[in-house]
Amino acid sequence: MEVKTGFVLGAGIMGSGIAHLMAQNGVQAILVDVDDAILKRSIGNIENLLNKRVAKGKMTEGEVKELLGRIKTSTDxxxxxxxxxxxxxxxxxxxxxQKVFAQLEEVAKPEAVLATNTTACSISEIASAMKDPSRLIGMHFFNPAVVMKLVEIMPGLATKPEIVKATKEFAEFLGKEPVVTDKESIAGIASRVLAGLLNEAVWVLDEGISTAADIDKAMKMGSNLPMGPLALIDMIGIDTHLAKTRTLYEKFGDARYRPCYLLEKMVHAGYLGRKSGKGFYDYSQDPPVPTVLK
Ligand SMILES: NC(=O)c1ccc[n+]([C@@H]2O[C@H](COP(=O)([O-])OP(=O)(O)OC[C@H]3O[C@@H](n4cnc5c(N)ncnc54)[C@H](O)[C@@H]3O)[C@@H](O)[C@H]2O)c1
Structure with missing residues (x-):
């Protein structure tokens, strides 16, 4: 299936990255969010990333203009x-x-693929609100979507094989390495395995065993991770990580996913990680410094 035009709903961390990725690969992207200020910020973030590439001599200004010209924003x-x-x-x-897919299904072309970038919601549960649940699939990009190679493709119980095939082909067209799960579960492979590790890091901090900086240092140096778990949660978004662990805990009932109350306090305080400027680290400083969380 040839994808000439892609539609992305939600212009936050992931939606902007996915629209950027589409435009980078010559696809006309339509990026939709609830208000113009969010869309403006999202395009500004993409522009900043592209300008860095220009500064490094990896792109020309003309190429940046062309790429941005392939992203249309709208609130409709x-x-x-x-x-x-x-x-x-x-x-x-x-x-x-569920609500947005019931609406999207009404306006989408009959042959269009409907995909969700959810981390831990059940595909079958989202699809249960649709007239035709066989059109929905999980297509999970990793953050940052333009950089990370993996795309996890997670069919629901009702997903048609042709939707799985088209999604895999589109992921490959975007330059990604797709992995298709054989059985529907919560959070697929990478996010589920990672959730236990990230959660444990929050508990170690909350129990006062060490500081955020040393927990991250220990995991980078001791496990050869490219970044520490707390810095990674900041990049994911504290609210997004909390929602994911809550779902895993609720569905599996397993203590390894029990979210630490510290995460909830941080969300209430507006400490959402990098996207709000403060999480486990304070990003108003360069380099960022650990936030006082007591
Ligand atoms: N952040 C990550 O690292 C990551 C990685 C993979 C997958 N995901 C998943 O991707 C999804 C988005 O996560 P994110 O980190 O980009 O979140 P985010 O908070 O950065 O962005 C979410 C966006 O959705 C918009 N939105 C809310 N209701 C809307 C509506 N009715 N119509 C249109 N837009 C609406 C918000 O205004 C916001 O801009 C989540 O399901 C998350 O689990 C996140």
Whole structure:
């Protein structure tokens, strides 16, 4: 299936990255969010990334203009009517995802693929709100979407094989390495395995065993990780990580996913990680310094 136009719902961390990735690969991207200020910020973030590439001599200004010209922004979900491939990247809330897919299904072309970038919501549960649940699939990009090679493709119980095939082909077209899960579960492979590790790091901090900087240092130096777990949660978003662990805990009932109350306090305080400027680290300083969380 040739994808000329892609539609992305939600212009946060992941939605902007996915729209950027589409445009980088010559796909006309339509990026939709609830208000213009969010869309403006999202395009500004993409522009900043591209300008860094220009400064390094990896792109010309003309190429940046061309790429940005392939991203159209809108607050109108009905724009999905023009797309061959639809990817939802709104906040991690199953009720919201159900609501938007019931609406997207009404306007989408009959042959368009409907994909969700959810981390831990059940694909079958989201699809249960649709007239035709066989059109929905999980297509999980990793953060930052333009950089990370993996795309996990997670079919729900009802997903049609042709939707799985088209999603795999599109992921490859975007230069990604797809892995298709054989059985539906919560959070696929990489996010589920990682969730236990990230959660444990928060508990170690909360129990006062060490500082954020030393926990991250220990995991980088001792496990050869490219970044520490607390810095990674900041990059994911504290709210997004909390929503994911809550779902895993609720569905599996396993203590290894029990979210630490510290995460909830941070969300209430607006410490959402890099996207809000403060999480386990304070990003108003360069280099960022650990936030006082007591
Ligand atoms: N952050 C990560 O590292 C990461 C990685 C992989 C997958 N995900 C998943 O991707 C999804 C998005 O995560 P994110 O980190 O980009 O979140 P985010 O908070 O950065 O962005 C979510 C965006 O959705 C928008 N939104 C909310 N309701 C909407 C609606 N009705 N219509 C249109 N837009 C709406 C918000 O305004 C916001 O801009 C979640 O399901 C998350 O679990 C996140």
């Amino acid at each position: 979900m009905k724009e999905a009517a023009n797309a061959d491939f639809i990817i939802e990247a709104v906040i991690e809330d199953v009720k919201l995802k």
